[in-house]
Amino acid sequence: MSRHWLLPLEMLYLGFPAGEIVHSLIGFDNKGGEEFIITEIEASLRYPQDYSYHVQNFTSQYYAQYVEPSTQASFLYPFMPSEMFNSRAFGMTLNVYYKDVEGNEFMDAVFNDTVNVVEIDEGFDHYTFFMYVFMITGLSLLMFVIHYVYTTVHRPMRATKRAPIETGTQDKSGVDVNWLPPGTIPTPKKSPSHKSPRNRNKNKTESSS
Numbered sequence: 001m002s003r004h005w006l007l008p009l010e011m012l013y014l015g016f017p018a019g020e021i022v023h024s025l026i027g028f029d030n031k032g033g034e035e036f037i038i039t040e041i042e043a044s045l046r047y048p049q050d051y052s053y054h055v056q057n058f059t060s061q062y063y064a065q066y067v068e069p070s071t072q073a074s075f076l077y078p079f080m081p082s083e084m085f086n087s088r089a090f091g092m093t094l095n096v097y098y099k100d101v102e103g104n105e106f107m108d109a110v111f112n113d114t115v116n117v118v119e120i121d122e123g124f125d126h127y128t129f130f131m132y133v134f135m136i137t138g139l140s141l142l143m144f145v146i147h148y149v150y151t152t153v154h155r156p157m158r159a160t161k162r163a164p165i166e167t168g169t170q171d172k173s174g175v176d177v178n179w180l181p182p183g184t185i186p187t188p189k190k191s192p193s194h195k196s197p198r199n200r201n202k203n204k205t206e207s208s209s
Contacts, residue, residue, distance in 0.1 A: 002028070002029045002031065014116070014118060015115060015116030015117055015118040016081050016115060016116070016117050016118070017081070017117075017118060017119075017120045018081050018082065018083045018084075018085055018086035018117050018118065018119055018120065019080070019081070019082070019083030019086075019120070020080060020081075020120060021078050021079070021080045022078065022079055022080065022081070023076060023077075023078050024076070024077050024078070024079070024094075025074055025075070025076055025077070026041060026074065026075045026077055026094075026096060026110055027072065027073070027074045027075075028067050028072060028073045028074070028075075028096075029072045030067045030068065030069055030070065030071055030072070030073075031069075031070065032069055033069050034069060034100055034101060035066050035067060035068050035069060035100075035101060036066070036067050036098045036099065036100055037064060037065065037066055037067075037098060037099050037100075037101075038063045038064070038065050038067060038073070038075060038096065038097075038098045039062065039063065039064055039097045039098055039099060039105075040060055040061065040062050040063070040096075040097040041060065041061050041063070041075060041077045041094070041095070041096050041097070042057075042058065042059075042060040042061070042094075042095055042097075043058045043077070043079055043092065043093065043094040043095070043111075044056060044057045044058060044092070044093055045058075045081065045085070045090040045091070045092055045115075045117075046090060046091035046092065046093060047090070047091065048089055048090060048091045048114055051091050051093070051112075055085070055090055056081065056082055056085070058079035058080070059079070061075075061077055061078075063075055067098075077094070081117045085117045086117055086118060086119035087117070087118060087119055088116070088117055089114055089115070089116050089117075090114070090115060090116075090117060091112075091113070091114055091115075092111060092112075092113065092114070092115045093109055093111065093112050094109065094110045094111040094112075095107055095108070095109050095110070096108050096110050
């Protein structure tokens with residue numbers, strides 16, 4: 001029986017995303033003359049320097065599926081590396097358990113090599129987005145306050161014009177006389193002009209000549 005493990009090519013080269021489910025496909029090709037029963041598939045992450053030390057055990061999947069002679073079968077095996085293991089390299093072992101019709105049990109390591117667990121670079125982070133929105137809003141409000149204070153302090157003072165006050169007709173003493181009936185206030189008479197004696201003699205001389 002031949003078997004192989006299929007994964008997306010980008011995961012083989014870049015690594016498994018931490019905290020995300022990885023869907024793998026295990027294929028079997030029974031080239032023998034007897035049937036086999038696939039019973040279980042399990043995988044685990046190991047310490048790279050010591051494969052006997054298990055870092056994370058993934059959930060085992062049970063199938064109990066028959067693979068007839070000269071036939072092929074595929075099995076989906078999902079697993080999820082812990083998000084605590086990002087940006088690190090681990091040893092990974094994927095084992096397949098099967099048995100023949102007589103009950104003899106077998107185990108094959110489909111994969112046994114070093115893999116990388118990487119952190120996902122999310123294209124959109126809601127927390128970062130709202131943090132930037134909050135910062136922009138706060139900055140805009142601060143600029144508005146500064147502009148308001150600046151324009152208030154440096155605003156030119158406008159001279160206020162006083163409305164003219166109507167006082168009516170007043171005499172020389174400043175007393176309003178509009179309320180008095182006509183003829184009540186005597187009209188001042190012009191005093192006759194007094195000429196000096198020199199001017200009178202001059203006028204007589206001019207008249208006699």
